[in-house]
Amino acid sequence: MITSSSAQASVVPAPRSDAHPELDELQARLRAAEERVANLERALLSSRRIGVAIGILMCSRRLTDEQAIAALVAESQRRNVKVRELAETLILTGTLDDPPNPGPRGRR
Numbered sequence: 001m002i003t004s005s006s007a008q009a010s011v012v013p014a015p016r017s018d019a020h021p022e023l024d025e026l027q028a029r030l031r032a033a034e035e036r037v038a039n040l041e042r043a044l045l046s047s048r049r050i051g052v053a054i055g056i057l058m059c060s061r062r063l064t065d066e067q068a069i070a071a072l073v074a075e076s077q078r079r080n081v082k083v084r085e086l087a088e089t090l091i092l093t094g095t096l097d098d099p100p101n102p103g104p105r106g107r108r
Contacts, residue, residue: 046087049087049088050072054068056094057090071096
């Protein structure tokens with residue numbers, strides 16, 4: 001026959017203090033993994049877009065891949081913008097040429 005005290009002992013959950021640090025650690029590891037996945041996805045997208053921009057330069061200027069990369073990096077440094085941002089501009093405009101200066105507004 002089972003006594004009431006032994007039955008209660010088998011269904012009483014472990015003290016929260018024992019499980020809580022492990023749960024906190026697992027949740028922290030999960031958050032870190034999710035953040036890493038998001039960063040890798042952004043990096044992959046940036047890399048693809050930079051590759052498209054390099055391809056545009058290769059075709060439009062008849063450059064090798066190394067020359068196109070060098071041109072993109074040099075222009076990025078000259079403009080003081082990130083390569084991925086310049087790549088997006090190149091994809092949208094088809095050129096690395098500076099946009100035309102609209103001049104002062106409001107004067108005719």
